[in-house]
Amino acid sequence: MELTSQVGGTVLDGLGYVGALATLGGRAAYFTFLGPFRGKRLRWQQAVSQAMAVGVQALPILSLITFFIGLILALQSAYELRRFGALNYVATAVALSMTRELGPLITAILVIGRSGSAFAAEIGTMKVTEEIDALETMAIDPIHFLVTPKFLAMTLMLPCLTIWANAMGILGGAFFGVVQADFTWTRYIQASIDSLFLRDVTTGLIKSVMFGMTITAVGCYEGLSTGAGAEEVGRSTTRAVVISIFLVILVDLVFTALFFFVSGR
Amino acid sequence: MEPGNQNTLQTDAMISLRDLHVQYGEREILHGINFDVQRGETLVILGGSGSGKSTLLRTLVGLEKPSHGQIWIRGRDIATISSSELDEIRKKVGMSFQGGALFGSMTVGENVALPLREHTRLEASTIEIIVRLKLDQVGLSGFEDYMPSQLSGGMKKRAAVARALAMDPEILFFDEPSAGLDPIIAAGIDELILELKKAFHMTIIVVTHELASAFLIADRMVLIDKGRVVAIGPTGEMRSSTHPRVRQFFDRVAEPAVEQELDYLQMLTEDHRHGSADVARTKGAS
Numbered sequence: 292m293e294l295t296s297q298v299g300g301t302v303l304d305g306l307g308y309v310g311a312l313a314t315l316g317g318r319a320a321y322f323t324f325l326g327p328f329r330g331k332r333l334r335w336q337q338a339v340s341q342a343m344a345v346g347v348q349a350l351p352i353l354s355l356i357t358f359f360i361g362l363i364l365a366l367q368s369a370y371e372l373r374r375f376g377a378l379n380y381v382a383t384a385v386a387l388s389m390t391r392e393l394g395p396l397i398t399a400i401l402v403i404g405r406s407g408s409a410f411a412a413e414i415g416t417m418k419v420t421e422e423i424d425a426l427e428t429m430a431i432d433p434i435h436f437l438v439t440p441k442f443l444a445m446t447l448m449l450p451c452l453t454i455w456a457n458a459m460g461i462l463g464g465a466f467f468g469v470v471q472a473d474f475t476w477t478r479y480i481q482a483s484i485d486s487l488f489l490r491d492v493t494t495g496l497i498k499s500v501m502f503g504m505t506i507t508a509v510g511c512y513e514g515l516s517t518g519a520g521a522e523e524v525g526r527s528t529t530r531a532v533v534i535s536i537f538l539v540i541l542v543d544l545v546f547t548a549l550f551f552f553v554s555g556r
Numbered sequence: 557m558e559p560g561n562q563n564t565l566q567t568d569a570m571i572s573l574r575d576l577h578v579q580y581g582e583r584e585i586l587h588g589i590n591f592d593v594q595r596g597e598t599l600v601i602l603g604g605s606g607s608g609k610s611t612l613l614r615t616l617v618g619l620e621k622p623s624h625g626q627i628w629i630r631g632r633d634i635a636t637i638s639s640s641e642l643d644e645i646r647k648k649v650g651m652s653f654q655g656g657a658l659f660g661s662m663t664v665g666e667n668v669a670l671p672l673r674e675h676t677r678l679e680a681s682t683i684e685i686i687v688r689l690k691l692d693q694v695g696l697s698g699f700e701d702y703m704p705s706q707l708s709g710g711m712k713k714r715a716a717v718a719r720a721l722a723m724d725p726e727i728l729f730f731d732e733p734s735a736g737l738d739p740i741i742a743a744g745i746d747e748l749i750l751e752l753k754k755a756f757h758m759t760i761i762v763v764t765h766e767l768a769s770a771f772l773i774a775d776r777m778v779l780i781d782k783g784r785v786v787a788i789g790p791t792g793e794m795r796s797s798t799h800p801r802v803r804q805f806f807d808r809v810a811e812p813a814v815e816q817e818l819d820y821l822q823m824l825t826e827d828h829r830h831g832s833a834d835v836a837r838t839k840g841a842s
Contacts, residue, residue, distance in 0.1 A: 417659075425657035428617045429671045429719075430643035 308534075312508040315434065315515075319442040319507075322435045337440035345406045345441075346448030350455065353401055357389075357456040360397055361463025364388055369467065378472045382479050383486035385464030390487060394457040395495045396543060399502035402449060403535040407510040410441055411531035414514025415524040423515070438511045442504065449503030450496045457495070494550045501542050509535045569628070570595045570727060570759045571616065576625035578608075578615050585611045587783045588625070598753055598760040600770040602805065603780035612780060613731055613763045617651050618642050630726070647675055650720030651729045655736075656712035658704035658719070664691070665700030668719045675723065690718040693755075694748060710741035717748065728752065730762040734769050742769060749773050767806060771795065779805060 327333050368384035414437060417423050426433045461483050468474035474482070513531040517523045569592035576589040585608045593599045603609035614620045616627060618634050626633045629645055637645075658667045668687045672678055678686070691697055694714040704712060713733060720728060733749065734742035746769045753760055753773070764770055770777060771791060778788040779802055786801045787794060794802065803809075 420655055420660075421653045421657040422659055424614075424619055425651070425653055425659075427619060428646055428649070428651040429674070429723075430646040431670070431674050 312505075312512055315438065315512050316442070316504055316508050318434045319439045322432075322439040323443055326435065326439075331435060333443075334436070334440045338443040341440050341444035342448050344409075345402065345444050346452055349401065349405055349452060352405075353398060353452060353456055354459045356401060357394065357397055357459040358463040358466075360393055361385055361389060361460035361465075362467055363463075364393070364460070365464040365467035369471065379482070381464060381468055381472060382474070382482035386461055386483035386486050387491060389460035389464075390457045390491045390495050392495070392543075392547075394460055395453045395499040395502060396539070398449065398452045398456045398499060399506065399539045400536065402445075402452065402503075403506050403532055403539065406445070407506040407535045408528050408532050410507065410510030411514040411517075411528045412524055414438075414511055415517035415527045418515065418517040419519060419521065419524060433515070438507070438515075441511060442507050445503040445507040446500055449499045449506075453496060453499040454492075457492070490550075490554065494546070498543060498546050501546060502539050505538045505542055506535050509538060568595070569593060570597075570630065571761070572626075572628040573616075574626040574628070576612075576615065576627060577623045578611055578620055579623045580611075584623070585783050586615070586622075589780075589783075589785055591778055591785060591788055593759060593761060595759055596757040598749070598762065598773055598775045600774035600777045601761065601763045601780060602765060602767075602770055602777055603763075604765060604805070607780045608783040609763050609765075609780045610731065613729060613761070616761065617649065617729055618646065647671075647723055648725055649727045649729065650717075650723065650725035652713065652716045652720045652731065652733065654732045656704065656709075656716040658712060658715055660704055662704075663700060664696070664702050664704060664707070664715045664718075667704065667715060668722050671719070671722045686722065687718075690721050691715070693721065693752075694718045695744075708741075710737050710744060713737070713745055714748065717752075721752075725758065727759045727761070730760070730764075732764055733762060734764065734766045742766070745769075746772050767808075781805075 322331060323333065364385045365381050369378060369381050372378055372380050372384070414423070417437075423433050426436055461480070464483070465474065465476055465479040468479040469476055510531045513527040513534070517527045571593040573589050573591055576586055577584060578586040589612060601609050601612060611620060615622055616629075622635050625635070627635050630648065632641065632645060634642055634645060658664070659670070662670070665684075665687050668690050669683050672683045672686060676683075687700060688697070691699060694717050696711060696714050696718060699707070699711070699715070704715065707715060717728075730749065733745045737745065749760060749762065750773055752758055760773075762770070762773060774791045776788065776790050777794045779786045779794070781801055787797055787799050789797070795806070797803065797806075
């Protein structure tokens with residue numbers, strides 16, 4: 292009985308949390324799509340500078356990581372494929388795992404570490420130093436002012452980063468292919484492209500859009516619900532990272548399952 | 557007075573509080589506050605740590621919702637109006653926060669310009685002139701391009717006042733204007749408040765526990781203790797008050813040690829009508 296009520300309580304808390312995130316996302320969507328028609332101008336400049344921070348500045352580290360991931364995937368799949376003399380299929384294995392799963396996921400995890408945590412810390416610090424209160428007393432909606440540009444930047448940049456991550460991962464695989472498996476660069480790339488269907492790429496990109504929204508919602512929500520004191524900022528940042536990772540995996544599972552049953556693949 | 561059910565208010569006061577109760581969760585912080593603030597008057601809200609004075613200020617600017625009672629500002633009850641109506645009132649109200657609350661990612665000039673950019677359709681060049689004017693008023697000419705982190709504590713407060721003045725407010729709120737400043741800088745802030753009062757006839761409400769500054773700037777004072785108004789009156793009257801709690805506060809007498817076991821018990825059991833707000837709020841900011 293005790294256990295049942297505990298499980299029930301946890302589930303309700305979880306649903307409540309997701310509801311709060313959805314509310315935040317909904318208000319950001321309102322300010323993005325409807326606000327401009329109701330005299331609340333869209334903050335393009337802030338969105339662009341956020342997009343720079345979230346997207347462009349993440350490129351070097353993202354490139355490096357996904358190149359390595361591609362290389363690792365190639366090595367791991369070659370270990371098994373070699374026994375069947377099917378080393379040619381390395382390109383397919385790498386291309387499929389990158390575009391369908393690892394590209395979006397690794398990108399999301401990296402962005403959580405770089406940007407989701409930064410959102411929570413930035414907004415949390417503003418909360419502690421009464422800057423959020425100051426916005427409200429100036430009749431400026433903190434969601435409009437702070438959260439909406441972040442949503443815009445993240446939902447646009449995460450798919451872009453994911454495409455880049457896919458490309459770098461395939462390049463990492465190609466490095467192995469050229470050095471170890473008698474591929475030329477062009478043949479490896481051609482083999483990768485041939486093995487991919489458009490929907491492999493698009494399902495990954497749809498997921499990455501969902502990841503972007505999840506990460507922003509969690510980061511901003513945790514920031515806005517920061518209590519008083521500097522240590523609370525640290526706590527919300529940690530929570531933002533942990534909850535984002537969990538929810539991204541959950542969203543990944545849900546959408547992967549959805550695509551599996553809808554398309555039969 | 558018959559509080560609680562008027563829809564209109566027969567007073568021309570700028571701000572009127574009627575039976576104001578505020579609670580955080582289960583805990584009631586303010587237990588029925590009543591007073592008026594007249595147009596052009598400077599009212600100082602005094603009180604010790606945990607007296608509820610900061611909560612009162614937060615409620616007055618609409619950051620906390622009252623659990624009961626009314627807050628009339630410029631003839632509207634801000635406890636019941638819609639958020640867009642509240643925003644209209646907020647544009648006519650300026651607030652200077654304790655730590656300044658300047659936006660760290662913007663320059664001082666951008667901070668002051670922000671409400672103008674958000675709420676007016678003024679040209680950028682006009683806004684620039686207004687910003688320069690407001691910074692000049694608070695003695696910060698030429699600091700437009702500084703970041704808040706490059707300013708000293710006193711300058712941050714001045715910049716915050718400039719930002720609060722940006723929209724030419726009718727009411728100006730100050731949260732602990734001299735907290736954390738050395739006596740000379742604090743005196744400078746007091747001077748600034750006096751100048752604003754003289755120049756613009758603004759209604760000014762200051763929350764503080766600095767007695768020297770309170771006596772200097774106040775037309776009237778109200779002493780809050782444990783979530784209630786202990787005394788209210790013109791500065792001179794308050795100074796010569798014989799009310800024991802007022803005397804204790806002004807003469808800076810420490811809280812007497814608990815003598816009676818019953819009092820002690822009452823304190824520990826968190827009797828909501830008397831002790832709890834005081835005990836509980838001392839943990840948080842005041």
